[in-house]
Amino acid sequence: MKITNDLIYLVGLWMGDGNKTTSRxxxxxxxxxxxxxxxxxxxxxxxxxxxKTDTIIFKKSTKLKTKINSIGIEEIKKYPKHFLAGxxxxxxxxxxxxxxxxxxxxxxxxxxxxxNGIKIQFYNTNKYYLHLLFEILNKLNIPFKLxxxxxxxxxxxxxxxxxxxxxxQYDISIRTAAGNYVLATYLKDIIFKEYAKKRIERYIIxxxxxxxxxxxxxxxxxxxxxxxxxxxxxxxxFVRVFGCSLNCPICDTxxxxxxxxxKVGIGYEINSKKFKxxxxxxxxxQIKKDGYDNICLTGGEVTLYSRKIGxxxxxxxxxxxxxxTQTNGTKYVVSxxxxxxxxxxxxxxxxxxxxxxxxxxxxxxxxxEVKNLIFNENDIKFAIDxxxxxxxxxxxxxxxxLDINGKDLKDKYKWLVEICLExxxxxxxxxxxxxQLHKFVWGYKKRGI
Ligand code: SF4
Numbered sequence: 001m002k003i004t005n006d007l008i009y010l011v012g013l014w015m016g017d018g019n020k021t022t023s024r025x026x027x028x029x030x031x032x033x034x035x036x037x038x039x040x041x042x043x044x045x046x047x048x049x050x051x052k053t054d055t056i057i058f059k060k061s062t063k064l065k066t067k068i069n070s071i072g073i074e075e076i077k078k079y080p081k082h083f084l085a086g087x088x089x090x091x092x093x094x095x096x097x098x099x100x101x102x103x104x105x106x107x108x109x110x111x112x113x114x115x116n117g118i119k120i121q122f123y124n125t126n127k128y129y130l131h132l133l134f135e136i137l138n139k140l141n142i143p144f145k146l147x148x149x150x151x152x153x154x155x156x157x158x159x160x161x162x163x164x165x166x167x168x169q170y171d172i173s174i175r176t177a178a179g180n181y182v183l184a185t186y187l188k189d190i191i192f193k194e195y196a197k198k199r200i201e202r203y204i205i206x207x208x209x210x211x212x213x214x215x216x217x218x219x220x221x222x223x224x225x226x227x228x229x230x231x232x233x234x235x236x237x238f239v240r241v242f243g244c245s246l247n248c249p250i251c252d253t254x255x256x257x258x259x260x261x262x263k264v265g266i267g268y269e270i271n272s273k274k275f276k277x278x279x280x281x282x283x284x285x286q287i288k289k290d291g292y293d294n295i296c297l298t299g300g301e302v303t304l305y306s307r308k309i310g311x312x313x314x315x316x317x318x319x320x321x322x323x324x325t326q327t328n329g330t331k332y333v334v335s336x337x338x339x340x341x342x343x344x345x346x347x348x349x350x351x352x353x354x355x356x357x358x359x360x361x362x363x364x365x366x367x368x369e370v371k372n373l374i375f376n377e378n379d380i381k382f383a384i385d386x387x388x389x390x391x392x393x394x395x396x397x398x399x400x401x402l403d404i405n406g407k408d409l410k411d412k413y414k415w416l417v418e419i420c421l422e423x424x425x426x427x428x429x430x431x432x433x434x435x436q437l438h439k440f441v442w443g444y445k446k447r448g449i
Pocket of ligand 1: 247254299300
């Protein structure tokens with residue numbers, strides 16, 4: 001069966017419902033779309049159309065459901081927006097305050113998002129649709145959690161009667177406020193039920209108000225080419241935050257460090273001439289003005305400012321920017337690691353004199369990359385162990401020469417390539433050996449490239 005845009009439009013508004021012959025499907029749409037839908041749907045099922053409300057109602061939608069189920073999953077995946085609208089229409093609470101699901105339909109009551117938190121919940125017992133929903137959330141890089149709510153064989157009380165649960169019910173919840181924001185902005189144009197739409201719009205305003213004026217300590221912002229890893233040579237806009245949780249002796253951006261290393265979670269009180277407190281709104285304005293699509297968030301260390309960086313990423317995603325985040329691998333922050341398009345983790349080798357949390361590699365995705373700075377053979381042996389973990393995640397692994405003196409980069413790179421090819425090639429899976437391109441060209445001291 002070939003999918004046309006019109007049919008997908010129809011499916012999207014309805015899917016997730018319609019098992020019973022009494023089930024109804026309501027579709028709101030623009031008048032000019034109606035005629036096309038009428039033509040297609042007439043062959044499948046009878047419906048009523050109200051010119052007053054621009055709404056189509058299918059009184060018996062079982063046949064329609066059978067037809068839709070015959071569409072291949074690969075084809076469905078091409079149209080995630082429409083299908084997601086379908087899920088939300090009938091299968092779950094949209095943007096309901098945590099622990100207070102009774103309020104889902106109560107628009108009069110003011111939600112206290114800050115106090116109660118927020119989560120988007122989906123309920124679905126149909127694994128076919130559940131699989132689609134996973135695909136969609138993964139595609140958007142939105143962190144979520146799957147819980148089984150009621151298990152087979154459990155007894156629950158419905159309307160004062162004890163009932164047996166005969167199938168497992170799943171509850172998918174989005175794990176971060178930034179993730180909720182990304183999904184909310186994605187959904188806002190395609191949700192058709194007024195109560196859901198209003199709730200989404202209210203959440204978007206609340207989240208923006210909370211984070212737009214928060215400030216980050218910004219060392220520098222500039223456009224240039226990325227000199228490291230798989231993005232080498234790619235024009236990117238760099239946003240560098242101040243402070244780091246490691247303070248490596250070999251750090252090449254010492255101007256972004258405090259004298260003492262910064263503890264994760266602490267750091268809003270600092271003041272220095274080395275950076276400027278800049279609101280998230282101003283950062284976004286500057287990025288828009290300078291016109292870059294690819295953004296690199298770097299430091300210092302971005303995970304020191306986990307929620308603010310999560311919010312910045314969420315806002316940048318709304319602007320359709322592609323985000324690469326560089327981190328030193330000391331802390332896993334779900335919103336940063338999941339919402340970024342690429343996470344580049346610098347796992348510290350023995351020669352750097354500091355340690356990362358190597359277990360972070362277990363959480364990386366295929367598109368992410370691990371970097372190791374190599375100074376001697378001991379570092380290569382360390383990287384071989386790291387490579388085993390990288391292989392399991394199927395992400396990229398980059399070896400980069402560490403030139404402590406800042407004078408011998410070419411020689412160091414040559415040595416690293418030769419020794420890897422001669423002695424260690426069979427020990428590595430899918431490795432890349434790359435120098436820092438910008439240092440080759442502009443040397444060590446130049447900033448803002
Ligand atoms: S982790 Fe990176 S930014 Fe932090 S001190 Fe080390 S090299 Fe510098």
